[in-house]
Amino acid sequence: MLSKSDRFGYVSPFATALPWDFLLLGRALAPLLTKKLPEHRYIDKVQVNADSPQEDEIxxxxxxxxxxxxxxxxxxxxDHYFQRGVFFDHTNATDIAQWQRDLRYLYDKLALAQPGRRLLIKNPVYTARPAMLRTLWPDAKFIHIHRNPVKVFLSMRNFYTALFAQFALQDWSHVDIDRVVLETYAxxxxxxxxxxxxxxxxxxxxLSFDNFQSDPMAQIERIYDHLDLPDLxxxxxxxxxxxxxxxxYRKNSFTASDEVKEKVATHWGEFIRHWGYEDQI
Structure with a gap:
């Protein structure tokens, strides 16, 4: 939603698909690439078009x-690729330094393509590494939206199931998605x-996702106020x-079984209590 303001820059579908080349080749191929965009995201019914903001992970x-x-x-x-990609497990200082250089390179190009705009980046993976991002950009500002953990669990189960079906080049039936979600979130x-x-x-x-959903403008005002953003x-x-x-628009709706509620309460009790979701489990 914030990306609708022309004060913010973001990752476009073309930058996602062609991160090395979107400034030149991406512009030349824009008409063709636009025709190839999916109608909506694979995980829900959010429409995708040429100026839809994307996460930078792809x-x-x-x-x-x-x-x-x-x-x-x-x-x-x-497990190997996932732990490396999310938590930088099984990596070394050289690997991480190269990732940081690539990230800076991408953001420098995004800034060049959108001069005068503050970059607005959404990537759930960065929940695991705010300290590293702060070393790269000491003036960075962070927005965290928490949600009922049961709904998070169901949403992430759907996320992995949908993306495995779309992207996997090998059999993925052995992956315990529930375990991945439970361990990663914690x-x-x-x-x-x-x-x-x-x-x-x-x-x-x-912010609370429920509050954002019920009164989005009030939460936008809160973001602008807390982060000292100008010109609301x-x-x-x-x-x-x-x-x-x-x-x-109607978002995905999933029903939680008693088994799911018990799993979430057992593994994520600390966070349920921290954000006050005890009565919603």
Whole structure:
């Protein structure tokens, strides 16, 4: 939603597909690439078009071996690729330094393509590494949106199932998706809490997904206020127009079994209590 303001730059579908070449080749091939875009995202019914903001993870998977998407492509070694791509396990300082150079290169090109705009990046993987991002960009600001953990679990189960079906080049039936989701969320959230606890109000803001869904403009106001972002009054009509355009959108809906609720309560109890979801499990 924030990307609708022309104050923010973002990762386009062309930058995702052609991270090395989107400034030149991407522009030349734009008409062809636009025709090849999927109608909507593979994991839900959010429409995709030529200016739809994308997460940068697929772009990085096209640039570097350190991305969990390689585990989706080659699931015979899913755990190896996944742990390397999310937590940098089984890597060394040289591997990480190269990933950082590639990330800087990508962001420099995005900034060049969108001059004068502050880059707005959405990537759930970065929940696991705010400290590293702060070393690269000390003035970075972070927005974290938490959600009922049961709904997170069901959403992530759908995410991996859908993307394996779409991208896997090998059999993936051996991958225990529930285990992956349970272990990854706990480790990510522990990292997030530890590595953001010293951030000031204008560097980090945390929102409830339910609050964002029920009153998005109030949460946008909170983001602008906490992070000291300018000119909300100028951006407000853009946000309100976008909200009107998606008024009829219906997100995925999943039903949680008692088994799922028990799994989530057992593995993520610390986070359920931290964000006050005890009555929703």
């Amino acid at each position: 772009a990085l998977a096209n640039m570097t071996p350190l991305s969990f998407y390689h585990g989706l492509y080659f699931p015979k070694q899913f 480790r990510m959230m522990s990292n997030l809490r530890a590595e953001t606890k010293d951030l000031t109000k204008n560097q980090f803001v945390e 009054d100028a951006d407000r009509p853009v946000f309100e127009g976008y909200l009107e355009s998606v008024r009829d």
